[in-house]
Amino acid sequence: MANTATVDELGHAPEVRGKNYLNQTAGVWSWLTTVDHKRIGIMYLVSVLVGFGLGGIFALLVRLELLTPKKTIMDATMYNQAFTLHGAAMVFLFIIPSIPASLGNFFLPLMIGAKDVAFPKLNLLSLYLFWIGAVFMLAAIVTGGVDTGWTFYVPYASGVSTTSVISATFGVFVMGFSSILTGLNFIVTLHKLRAPGMSWYRMPLFLWSLYATSIIQVLATPVLGITLLLLIFERAFHIGIFDPTLGGDPVLFQHFFWFYSHPAVYIMILPGMGVATEILTTHSKRRVFGYKAIAFSSVAIALVSFLVWGHHMFVSGQSELSSAIFSFLTFFVAIPSGVKMFNWLGTLWGGSIRFTVPMLYGIGFLFLFAIGGLTGLFLGTLSVDLHLHDTYFVVAHFHYVMMGSTAIAFFGGLHHWWPKMTGKMYDEKLARVGFALTFIGFNWTFFTQFILGTRGMPRRYYNYLDQFQPLHAFSTYGSWVLGTGFLITFICLARSLKNGAPAPANPWDSTTLEWQTQSPPITENFEKAPIVTLDAYERPAEETA
């Protein structure tokens, strides 16, 4: 493990020596004005968890309403708001910032042996922009809600809806800047601040995934920003851009929206893939199989992701030729995804797998991403999508990728890095129970929806035919199991902050740099600036012999 100059003569990483980034200074003000990437990461973490909780409450309400074919707990207008706020909170407050802004901010500098990101003040500004955007979105909830769906489709959003669309879309607009600036910061940091000896190919693969993500954040998010601004102008001043009654074109909105939002699904999944890679290699004590293949497939996914947006619009009236081309191109996404899957399995093969809590999440990720990715190919097949478009099949597909893959990887990463971030170990047994209920509840809730979708259940419907009730009710019961799983996970992690045993510097015997400093790290990250002599997952000769 003698990866860096920070270990002592015996090859042990230093244990906690009193001062660390958490207790260096105290008080709320010291946090609000900090430029320490670790504290900023923690504040993002708390924020996205709040967003997740909010989205989760709306999710449980939506599922409860769908328990019966007619009214269960709310009326139809409330229902429209509930699913919109669920989607918007989950996408914009949770899943997009989740891994990059929290775990990424915390670990990117540590993993390259740097003291901080390249622009620490810009980093703090990003956090504030995120908060300001979130406030506009929350303001929409209390000033009349939003009922457009998280996609804000026109002309409904620009003309018809009477809810607080402007506040919500403006909130997303502002949050977009947070995303762009974080991406920019990461790109410059990775180019400029790698420790001596840390070449690009010695970087942990999580960082390659963040690099690819950052490229999309910087290039795609401005398109969403401009689109939402145009929507706001149309709604506020009745300038005809998208609304046909004003002389606009609604399909143009869909093009703009998906030109961002398809790449954005890779803003969501790529970091999850990166976290999964770190977990699978560390907890199987096996060097990553196919390092370069994984690294380049991340970049390939980022590039191809810009070419396939039209697969969301097969039934929008776009020309058959465009649909055929988009369908064809969509299959190319499967190649780098398949490359990754192959390399993850290759990494586990012959490794000494330890079924730690992070590893359970890692294996869960592999399973759920396989289902999510493969069902994406069903949807990308033009003829099949005509039948499945706007059904529960799509709902099931994107939950398998967004929640099943990204959120599971995020919680896996949280368990993996929790000892480093907090200096505390959590209760393994309770964490396992949390994982098991989450995993079972997730499949219970969402696999059911594949069946509902193939049988023709449309998405976003308040009332439905009686024949769908058994499956809908089954899915709702699953959501309770899922909710319980998350609740237990939160309790487990929260309790560890008080009662957890102190974490050693490197509890998982990992090779990457963030584990070679104390837990929790000091404000400057490393006592002596590290000098890197080995690859990210390489063990020194005497250990592997």
Ligand code: HEM
């Ligand atoms: C192998 C990779 C993937 C392929 C081939 C794929 C394909 C598709 C297609 C064709 C649709 C449109 C279905 C329709 O509207 O009828 C779709 C919808 C969707 N996908 Fe994927 N997908 C993939 C991965 C992902 C990932 C990684 C995410 C997110 C992390 C994601 C999130 C979504 C979302 C949110 C929708 C629904 C959008 C809406 O609200 O209308 N997909 N996918």
Ligand SMILES: [Cu+2]
């Ligand atoms: Cu897409």
